[in-house]
Amino acid sequence: MEKRIAIDQLEPQSFEAVRALEKYLAQSQLTPIHKELIKIRASQLNGCAFCLDMHTKDALKYGEAPQRIFLLDAWRETDLFTEEERAILQVTEEVTLISKQGLTTATYETALKALGENYLAQVIVAIATINVWNRLAVSTHKPVPHIPTVL
Incomplete structure (x- = not known):
């Protein structure tokens, strides 16, 4: 993948503005799992590998079941998600x-x-x-950190 600009380094104030939204969301009523379901599903739709990597790991840290993450792209085809979560995913x-x-x-x-x-x-x-994060990461080809794999 071609190397592109690093907006966070070139224009750090732009990232601070988006981080201000994250600070607001951190104090909101949204549960950590709901936030991660939103982040993962939007990132799937937008094809953002960087954000998918980050937010699936975060969801696991918050106690999300791996099965629900694996099936999130097909959430309509399973009964693993609550009525509230289904509404959130549709929105x-x-x-x-x-x-x-x-x-x-x-x-x-x-x-x-x-x-x-x-x-x-x-x-x-x-x-x-x-x-916003997806569009920044996808348009700049933000690389996914590599983790050694165990086979």
């Missing part, structure tokens, strides 16, 4: 893929009922934030 997909149809009224109403206004607002901010 994540529609906001991440906003150019397709945006956040539909049906999804919005389902999420509002399942999550409430404040939690839904925090979910949307979390989705927007990971999408």
